[in-house]
Amino acid sequence: MNRFWSVLFLLVPILGIASVLMAMYGVTPLESAWLPKSLSQAGDTIDQLFNGIHLLAAFILAGTVFTIGWALWRFGDRGNSNEKARYVTHNTKLEITWTVIPALILVFLAFFQMKSWAENKMDRPTVTVDGVSTFKAPMVMVKAKRFGWEFYYAGDDGIVETQDDIFVENLLVLPAGEEIVLQLESRDVIHSFYVPELRLKQDIVPGMTQFVWFNAREEKEIEIMCTELCGWGHYMMKADLNFVSRAQFDAWIEEQKAAYSPEFKNVVEPSASLGELKKLHSPQLSKVSKSLLEINN
Amino acid sequence: MAEVSVENSIEPGRKGNAVSRFVWTYVFATDHKVIGLQFLFSSLIWFFVGGFLALAVRWQLAWPWSDMPIFGHMLFAESGGQMSPGFYNMLFTMHATIMIFFVIIPILAGAFGNYLIPLMVGAEDMAFPRLNMMSYWFMWPAFGCIILSFFMPEYGASAGWTSYPPLSVFQGDAQSLWLLAMVFVGISSMMGSINYLTTIIQMRAPGMTMFRLPMTVWGMFITAIMQAFALPVLTAALLMQLSDRMLMTGFFLPENIAVNNGVATSGGGQVLLWQHLFWFYSHPAVYIMILPAMGMVSDIISCFSRKPLFGYRPMVYSITSIAGLGFIVWGHHMFISGMNHTLAMSFMVSTMLIALPSGIKVFNWIGTLWGGKLQLTTPMLFCVGFVSMFVIGGLSGIVMSAPPVDIVIHDTYYIVAHLHYVLFASSVLGVLGAIYFWFPKMFGRMMNEKLGKIHFLLTFIFLNGTFFPMHFLSRMPRRVADPYIYEGLKDLLPLNQFMTICAIGMGLTQLIFVANFFGSMFFGPKAGRNPWNANTLEWTTVSPPPHGNFDVQPIVRRGPYEYSHPETERDFFPQTESS
Ligand code: HEM
Ligand SMILES: [Cu+2]
Ligand SMILES: [Cu+2]
Numbered sequence: 048m049n050r051f052w053s054v055l056f057l058l059v060p061i062l063g064i065a066s067v068l069m070a071m072y073g074v075t076p077l078e079s080a081w082l083p084k085s086l087s088q089a090g091d092t093i094d095q096l097f098n099g100i101h102l103l104a105a106f107i108l109a110g111t112v113f114t115i116g117w118a119l120w121r122f123g124d125r126g127n128s129n130e131k132a133r134y135v136t137h138n139t140k141l142e143i144t145w146t147v148i149p150a151l152i153l154v155f156l157a158f159f160q161m162k163s164w165a166e167n168k169m170d171r172p173t174v175t176v177d178g179v180s181t182f183k184a185p186m187v188m189v190k191a192k193r194f195g196w197e198f199y200y201a202g203d204d205g206i207v208e209t210q211d212d213i214f215v216e217n218l219l220v221l222p223a224g225e226e227i228v229l230q231l232e233s234r235d236v237i238h239s240f241y242v243p244e245l246r247l248k249q250d251i252v253p254g255m256t257q258f259v260w261f262n263a264r265e266e267k268e269i270e271i272m273c274t275e276l277c278g279w280g281h282y283m284m285k286a287d288l289n290f291v292s293r294a295q296f297d298a299w300i301e302e303q304k305a306a307y308s309p310e311f312k313n314v315v316e317p318s319a320s321l322g323e324l325k326k327l328h329s330p331q332l333s334k335v336s337k338s339l340l341e342i343n344n
Numbered sequence: 345m346a347e348v349s350v351e352n353s354i355e356p357g358r359k360g361n362a363v364s365r366f367v368w369t370y371v372f373a374t375d376h377k378v379i380g381l382q383f384l385f386s387s388l389i390w391f392f393v394g395g396f397l398a399l400a401v402r403w404q405l406a407w408p409w410s411d412m413p414i415f416g417h418m419l420f421a422e423s424g425g426q427m428s429p430g431f432y433n434m435l436f437t438m439h440a441t442i443m444i445f446f447v448i449i450p451i452l453a454g455a456f457g458n459y460l461i462p463l464m465v466g467a468e469d470m471a472f473p474r475l476n477m478m479s480y481w482f483m484w485p486a487f488g489c490i491i492l493s494f495f496m497p498e499y500g501a502s503a504g505w506t507s508y509p510p511l512s513v514f515q516g517d518a519q520s521l522w523l524l525a526m527v528f529v530g531i532s533s534m535m536g537s538i539n540y541l542t543t544i545i546q547m548r549a550p551g552m553t554m555f556r557l558p559m560t561v562w563g564m565f566i567t568a569i570m571q572a573f574a575l576p577v578l579t580a581a582l583l584m585q586l587s588d589r590m591l592m593t594g595f596f597l598p599e600n601i602a603v604n605n606g607v608a609t610s611g612g613g614q615v616l617l618w619q620h621l622f623w624f625y626s627h628p629a630v631y632i633m634i635l636p637a638m639g640m641v642s643d644i645i646s647c648f649s650r651k652p653l654f655g656y657r658p659m660v661y662s663i664t665s666i667a668g669l670g671f672i673v674w675g676h677h678m679f680i681s682g683m684n685h686t687l688a689m690s691f692m693v694s695t696m697l698i699a700l701p702s703g704i705k706v707f708n709w710i711g712t713l714w715g716g717k718l719q720l721t722t723p724m725l726f727c728v729g730f731v732s733m734f735v736i737g738g739l740s741g742i743v744m745s746a747p748p749v750d751i752v753i754h755d756t757y758y759i760v761a762h763l764h765y766v767l768f769a770s771s772v773l774g775v776l777g778a779i780y781f782w783f784p785k786m787f788g789r790m791m792n793e794k795l796g797k798i799h800f801l802l803t804f805i806f807l808n809g810t811f812f813p814m815h816f817l818s819r820m821p822r823r824v825a826d827p828y829i830y831e832g833l834k835d836l837l838p839l840n841q842f843m844t845i846c847a848i849g850m851g852l853t854q855l856i857f858v859a860n861f862f863g864s865m866f867f868g869p870k871a872g873r874n875p876w877n878a879n880t881l882e883w884t885t886v887s888p889p890p891h892g893n894f895d896v897q898p899i900v901r902r903g904p905y906e907y908s909h910p911e912t913e914r915d916f917f918p919q920t921e922s923s
Contacts, residue, residue: 052728097752104742111706114710118716122718131915133716134652136652136654137709142658145703146700226499227750237511237615243752244885248680249680253615264858274755274822275755276823278430279430281823
């Protein structure tokens with residue numbers, strides 16, 4: 048019976064590691080279980096880290112849980128014999144080893160991945176104009192709202208948040224093969240901009256302006272997901288993201304311009320302060336609190 | 345300490361008829377053991393409520409918008425039994441809230457902390473018995489708030505257990521009840537932790553030095569310190585959110601925020617402030633949810649290996665450093681939150697460091713098993729299960745603590761996998777092991793071994809079936825009522841159905857435990873004082889121990905782990921025995 052339990056514990060690393068490897072290398076039935084194929088250089092780096100740390104983890108899992116299973120196998124049967132357990136309280140050398148080696152691995156990991164983080168989140172792309180280097184202007188301003196996405200393309204002046212912005216809802220079309228900067232803002236609560244294929248995620252916090260950048264190498268139709276709970280409709284807060292060639296993109300933008308009259312309005316931008324809110328008539332106030340309740344269901 | 349006879353087991357000075365005696369002994373009890381059992385029973389009841397909510401979540405993920413069995417028709421008659429998306433949000437919010445604040449924390453600190461600390465340090469009760477009683481009764485307003493919130497129009501709070509503003513500020517009244525409930529839980533924990541600290545520092549039996557304390561007591565001690573330091577921050581944050589909701593203060597609300605086309609706030613607040621305050625409490629809280637279990641597991645593994653705990657002092661130092669580091673890693677929940685990206689790097693380094701003491705503990709447990717004379721009883725199996733599952737949870741923790749990797753897996757099912765490996769597959773297995781281990785002490789009878797082993801086997805298989813595949817879902821966002829709305833996630837349906845079936849199996853398996861628990865309570869074979877031949881002080885008194893605990897003042901002569909000492913004939917050497 049003790050052998051049975053030992054096998055049970057041995058199965059943990061065996062099945063665990065086997066399934067992780069199957070997912071990682073696309074073996075049926077887990078061929079589509081891991082992440083979708085990366086679309087960008089920065090995404091590839093993240094994948095390498097993702098797979099690399101998982102392999103390291105698999106190695107440690109094998110080492111530790113195999114030892115547990117093996118200990119059960121070897122020492123589990125001594126229950127009825129007269130043999131006594133070994134009286135060992137500690138082993139300083141062993142303990143120093145298993146402190147120092149993992150410490151080194153962790154410190155290495157810590158420093159090793161800093162570059163990828165900087166590439167994704169800190170080194171915002173710059174352009175050099177007349178010898179002066181400035182941040183690259185965002186091509187699109189993304190306004191997240193309950194429960195959808197508004198996209199404001201920069202228009203002819205190349206600057207977002209101006210009169211000639213082109214507004215599109217729940218569809219983002221972008222040229223592939225170019226470095227693109229997006230500006231993220233929220234109209235109401237926190238949302239999060241997640242594109243699995245780009246290995247890109249950024250929470251969008253009301254009151255803050257965020258920037259993300261990427262360079263997709265392929266033309267492809269994918270999706271943007273919201274990954275921060277934003278209310279009852281959170282599950283349906285998706286948008287399509289199409290990467291197309293530069294030519295197709297230019298044609299598409301022209302179409303949008305024609306379709307969308309340039310009367311860019313700040314759709315809703317109420318800015319009542321607490322004082323103003325108090326000045327509201329009471330029936331209105333109760334309407335306000337009713338609409339607060341409606342958010343839930 | 346005066347000698348206490350068994351007759352005194354009814355509280356001294358309480359006379360009168362049977363009813364009032366019952367009320368004073370079991371309801372307004374000041375005896376730490378009765379309070380421990382009160383915590384145990386209320387947590388177990390909530391465990392089943394939380395489990396039901398989880399199964400409803402799983403139901404929706406496997407068969408979205410289909411008729412929910414039984415409850416669907418009760419609640420959603422007009423829609424033909426299918427739940428609403430808002431209801432789904434309520435389900436996972438209340439599941440997490442109940443499991444964390446009503447089950448794991450109270451069962452570890454409240455039930456086992458109360459029951460075991462005085463017994464294990466050799467005290468007749470807690471330092472402040474009345475405070476102890478209050479700490480239990482302060483759970484009830486919290487229970488009341490949460491029960492009441494289920495009857496609100498939105499069926500309960502639904503902004504997630506993390507309750508991020510602004511969303512949480514614009515929720516219905518259930519959110520206010522939720523906040524109040526959390527304040528009460530906090531007060532209860534605070535009273536408990538002050539009591540534990542005082543008892544452990546002041547009331548140890550003669551000879552019980554700090555380094556002769558069993559790991560269980562060390563776990564509780566460090567947990568109490570963490571609670572005492574972290575809870576005030578949470579309480580302040582909860583009250584701030586409450587005043588944002590009720591008094592329109594706007595601590596967590598920026599200028600010009602518009603919800604439902606027309607609501608605005610005074611603004612001037614910081615949305616991220618809540619996250620900092622919340623995680624400043626809640627990261628320590630995740631260790632509050634595991635350190636006591638680690639302590640109990642250490643004691644149980646040593647006992648059933650018939651071998652001293654390997655590296656007792658490094659074990660103590662590593663939980664101490666987990667507690668210290670635990671206060672400077674909260675930012676790893678916020679890598680993607682919009683927090684300064686450079687700051688993320690320092691949180692990454694501290695998070696990597698905290699994995700180290702966790703690893704050391706695992707190595708020490710394995711070192712304890714190695715060369716032992718293993719007795720694979722039910723509690724031992726649960727504890728070995730704890731260790732092997734904690735390895736998985738700790739390793740996924742390391743994966744996520746790399747910020748570039750966390751870009752992908754933050755707020756996806758990978759997180760759900762991680763937290764269930766550390767909270768369910770580790771803490772809950774540890775708790776179950778501890779129940780099997782201390783049941784004989786608590787109720788004077790043994791639990792059934794055969795049923796216990798079946799319970800372990802099925803729980804172990806089903807939990808891995810439920811939670812392991814979640815590691816493959818790092819592109820499936822969590823908290824999403826219908827993931828299949830995304831083209832890219834449609835192929836995940838069969839995997840989700842598999843996980844749901846395992847989850848239902850896991851739920852049903854717990855019925856075996858219920859049967860075993862109540863069956864053994866009344867019909868189990870009588871346990872003597874020390875059925876497991878263990879060393880610690882609680883096993884020197886009768887089972888269950890009387891009011892006042894010990895018939896003679898225990899004098900402690902050695903540490904708790906002298907198993908198979910070469911100079912003794914027996915393979916155990918109780919802490920009080922004279923050599
Ligand atoms: C080796 C040690 C550990 C490391 C390195 C670690 C790391 C992390 C990281 C980086 C996250 C955030 C992931 C994200 O949201 O993007 C996280 C989440 C979490 N961890 Fe751990 N963790 C460890 C151990 C534990 C333990 C022992 C527990 C509890 C007993 C725990 C419970 C949680 C929970 C509940 C969450 C999710 C919170 C939420 O967003 O709802 N972790 N962990
Ligand atoms: Cu959302
Ligand atoms: Cu944490």
